[in-house]
Amino acid sequence: xxxxxxWLFLLPMLSVLTLVAGWPxxxxxxxxxxxxxxxxxxxxxxxxxxxxxxxxxxxEWWRAVWNTLRFAAVSVTLEVVLGVIIALTLNARMxxxxxxxxxxxxxxxxxxxxxxxxxxxxxxxxxxxxNEGLLRLGLIAEPIAWTAEPSLALWAVVAVDVxxxxxxxxxxxxxxxxxxxxxxxxxxxxxxxxxxxxxFRITLPLIWPALMVAVIFRALDAMRVFDLMYVLTGNSRSAxxxxxxxxxxxxxxxxxxxGSAAAIFxxxxxxxxxxLLVTFGRVRLGGDAR
Amino acid sequence: MKRGAARLxxxxxxxxxxxxxxxxxxxxxxxxxxxxxxxxxxxxxxxxLPASPSLDNYVAVFRGQPFGRNxxxxxxxxxxxxxxxxxxxxSAAFALGRVSFRGRATLLVVILxxxxxxxxxxxxxxxxxxxxxxxxxxxxxxxxxxLIFTLPFTVWVLTTFIRELPIELEEAAVIDGATPWIMLxxxxxxxxxxxxxxxxxxxxxxxxxxxxxxxxxxxxxxxRTVPVAIxxxxxxxxFELPWGRIMAASIVVTVPLIxxxxxxxxxxxxxxxxxxxxx
Numbered sequence: 001x002x003x004x005x006x007w008l009f010l011l012p013m014l015s016v017l018t019l020v021a022g023w024p025x026x027x028x029x030x031x032x033x034x035x036x037x038x039x040x041x042x043x044x045x046x047x048x049x050x051x052x053x054x055x056x057x058x059x060e061w062w063r064a065v066w067n068t069l070r071f072a073a074v075s076v077t078l079e080v081v082l083g084v085i086i087a088l089t090l091n092a093r094m095x096x097x098x099x100x101x102x103x104x105x106x107x108x109x110x111x112x113x114x115x116x117x118x119x120x121x122x123x124x125x126x127x128x129x130x131n132e133g134l135l136r137l138g139l140i141a142e143p144i145a146w147t148a149e150p151s152l153a154l155w156a157v158v159a160v161d162v163x164x165x166x167x168x169x170x171x172x173x174x175x176x177x178x179x180x181x182x183x184x185x186x187x188x189x190x191x192x193x194x195x196x197x198x199x200f201r202i203t204l205p206l207i208w209p210a211l212m213v214a215v216i217f218r219a220l221d222a223m224r225v226f227d228l229m230y231v232l233t234g235n236s237r238s239a240x241x242x243x244x245x246x247x248x249x250x251x252x253x254x255x256x257x258x259g260s261a262a263a264i265f266x267x268x269x270x271x272x273x274x275x276l277l278v279t280f281g282r283v284r285l286g287g288d289a290r
Numbered sequence: 291m292k293r294g295a296a297r298l299x300x301x302x303x304x305x306x307x308x309x310x311x312x313x314x315x316x317x318x319x320x321x322x323x324x325x326x327x328x329x330x331x332x333x334x335x336x337x338x339l340p341a342s343p344s345l346d347n348y349v350a351v352f353r354g355q356p357f358g359r360n361x362x363x364x365x366x367x368x369x370x371x372x373x374x375x376x377x378x379x380x381s382a383a384f385a386l387g388r389v390s391f392r393g394r395a396t397l398l399v400v401i402l403x404x405x406x407x408x409x410x411x412x413x414x415x416x417x418x419x420x421x422x423x424x425x426x427x428x429x430x431x432x433x434x435x436x437l438i439f440t441l442p443f444t445v446w447v448l449t450t451f452i453r454e455l456p457i458e459l460e461e462a463a464v465i466d467g468a469t470p471w472i473m474l475x476x477x478x479x480x481x482x483x484x485x486x487x488x489x490x491x492x493x494x495x496x497x498x499x500x501x502x503x504x505x506x507x508x509x510x511x512x513x514r515t516v517p518v519a520i521x522x523x524x525x526x527x528x529f530e531l532p533w534g535r536i537m538a539a540s541i542v543v544t545v546p547l548i549x550x551x552x553x554x555x556x557x558x559x560x561x562x563x564x565x566x567x568x569x
Contacts, residue, residue: 024415
């Protein structure tokens with residue numbers, strides 16, 4: 001097939017992607033340099049970088065950035081550690097492995113909004129099953145307002161995210177584990193490496209590329225988090241993420257210029273963190289998938 | 291004898307670990323089911339099996355708001371998004387997987403980049419576009435905007451799949467004088483059945499679960515999709531949420547999804563891991 005025919009087959013997909021991704025992104029960048037309002041989108045004046053200057057001077061914005069980064073770092077770390085443990089467990093030869101793997105897919109398939117509501121109910125300050133359990137075990141003296149208490153709300157969100165996405169990490173790691181040849185472990189046994197030694201000397205280095213891909217996917221996802229915070233903690237400032245902040249400015253306060261500036265800033269933060277991860281995680285992002 | 295005891299202990303610990311994992315993943319869902327079956331004051335007591343299960347909450351969900359309509363909206367949006375993505379992506383993947391032209395690798399990276407983009411970054415631009423097209427508070431507007439996250443990954447997965455098909459396929463076709471269009475529709479598409487089913491299902495689930503665009507681009511209760519409807523269920527007072535109804539609604543939209551996932555679990559796992567492991 002000629003290159004020209006190739007482009008012809010690409011054309012429909014590329015035009016749609018330009019329409020729904022490229023063009024809106026350019027418009028958002030443009031809006032971020034204006035004082036546009038949501039109700040009068042076509043009447044605006046250019047204000048240069050004023051929105052960005054206001055943004056970096058807003059402590060609420062920096063709190064949102066800090067919340068998002070903390071959320072991403074803690075939840076992705078927990079997800080990777082738990083994911084590896086679960087994957088190693090699932091990789092053992094045992095009966096009922098299929099059932100277990102199916103159970104793992106349940107949190108993954110549940111819509112984020114629904115899992116936020118389920119956990120919101122379990123974490124309810126008066127009637128929640130988690131408070132009840134902790135009270136009965138004598139671990140806490142009185143019920144805790146997990147999602148309303150400013151110092152706890154972010155960690156409640158982390159808990160839900162870990163529950164929902166650990167299975168995804170576990171399945172990716174499991175797929176990598178199943179490609180490892182058994183001979184390696186036989187050799188390790190001969191060399192007298194214990195199970196722990198074998199994990200750190202053999203397993204971990206070999207699954208590292210897959211693990212880093214999972215980390216990057218998860219980190220990118222975690223840094224744009226919106227649904228969980230919106231549903232679980234409302235528009236509360238104490239646990240707001242960058243996306244929640246940007247949408248609030250854009251829609252609730254109708255300030256399209258300022259909100260767009262925040263949205264573009266989100267992209268910059270994410271790009272920076274991804275670059276750091278790729279550099280320090282020694283990943284080769286497969287531009288060519290083979 | 292001692293060795294036997296140690297082994298027994300190890301197996302016991304392992305069983306406890308497995309049990310803990312299952313409990314951790316399944317309990318929240320189980321608790322939602324139990325809560326949805328409790329009515330009245332029973333909801334506010336902790337019992338692990340409802341003493342007098344009732345379907346009141348399920349009835350109330352469909353009576354209190356246009357929840358049936360919301361489900362229909364979600365099915366229409368997610369279904370159309372999956373179909374359109376598959377059609378566009380199959381054609382694109384054919385070119386990306388089978389033709390070598392300059393800029394192909396760059397194009398793939400750009401497409402991957404789009405899939406990693408935060409949705410909020412296009413929110414104001416999309417809002418303007420959707421309003422200009424007259425699609426605000428319209429399901430078509432949602433379908434259109436969802437392509438931004440379903441297209442990149444369907445293209446990516448299908449491209450990986452097409453590359454793995456043997457080259458002899460099209461050599462034979464070229465000798466027979468088949469045009470690229472015939473090659474795609476007669477030779478490749480039939481072989482891509484399983485891959486199309488998997489990616490289509492993943493696209494459907496992604497669209498079914500989407501929240502940010504649906505919240506922003508729809509206005510009235512009748513146009514809401516399921517996630518927005520569930521997020522915005524409110525009770526008689528602002529401070530007392532109707533948790534029983536929320537749980538019932540959650541179960542209604544989650545059970546079909548879980549069934550789908552369990553039926554297609556092998557394919558989903560391979561679809562999710564395709565590319566990622568090799569990358």
